[in-house]
Amino acid sequence: MFIRIDFVTLHDNYLRCSTMKKRVAYIILALLILFSLKIGASNFIDVAKSKGNILSSGEFNIKISKDGQRFYDDTKVFELKELVPGDVKEFNMYVKNYGNVPVSNISIFIFVRDYEEDLSPAEEPYDLTPEEGELSKCLYVDGIYVNGTNVLSKSMRLSELAGKEIKLFSGKLKEKEIIPVKFVVRFSKDAGNECMTDRTEVLIKVVATQ
Structure with a gap:
């Protein structure tokens, strides 16, 4: 499409008009010039897009695992039976990062529940709480070792550790x-008949944060 504009004729008519008409004519003239430049022009267009983002x-x-081989969300890592005063026992637990996000901090919380098993004749004269077990008060946790370093500042009764946060790991x-986490548990050699045939159930809650 091509439009021919006689700019000479337009310019002569523009000079003959009044001032107001000259302004209107000037605006029309400018628009016609711009329009004439646009008509017939060819513009290339291309489009790029990104999808599937x-x-x-x-x-x-x-x-966690008890042997470092098979890991679970919930599993028993130890069972220590028929302890006698003076016994020192160890058991291990392993914590693995099973996700793809680095773990910055790992802590454990220990919860205990004492049970009074069958009250034996030897225990009965010494046990002042026949409906409540005392074993956690006679067991000491001498150490919780992470990569060979004891994270406990001192030996503590199992009953005293109950509910407390114990920090195992900080880093990445x-x-x-x-x-690897190693627990060292000691049955006090001074324990008396009051904790004989008692049982303590231990829950270890492992908490990790990013």
Whole structure:
């Protein structure tokens, strides 16, 4: 499409008009010039697009094991039976980063529940609380070792550790990395008949934060 504009004729007519008409004519003339420049012009156009863009979150997950081989969200890591005063026992637990997000801090909380098993004739004269067990008061946790370092500042009764936060790890535990934890438990040699045939159930809650 092509429009021919006689600019000479327009300019002559513009000079003959009044001032107001000259202004209107000037505006029309300018628009016609711009329009004439636009008509017939050819513009290339291209489009680029990006699709399928995705944002996803990583998995934050820890599991525990008693042997460092098979890991679980919930598993028993020890069972110590028929302890006698003076016994020192050890058991291990392993914590693994099962997610793909690094773990910065790992703590454990220990909860205990004492049970009074069958009250034996030897225990009965000494046990002043026949409906409540005393074993956790006679057991000492001498150490909780993480990579060979004891995270406990001192030996403590199992009953005293109940409900307290015990920090195991601080740093950057990467995906699939494991930290070994060793517990050293001692049955006080001064324990008396009051804790004979008693039983203590221990729950270890492992808490990890990013």
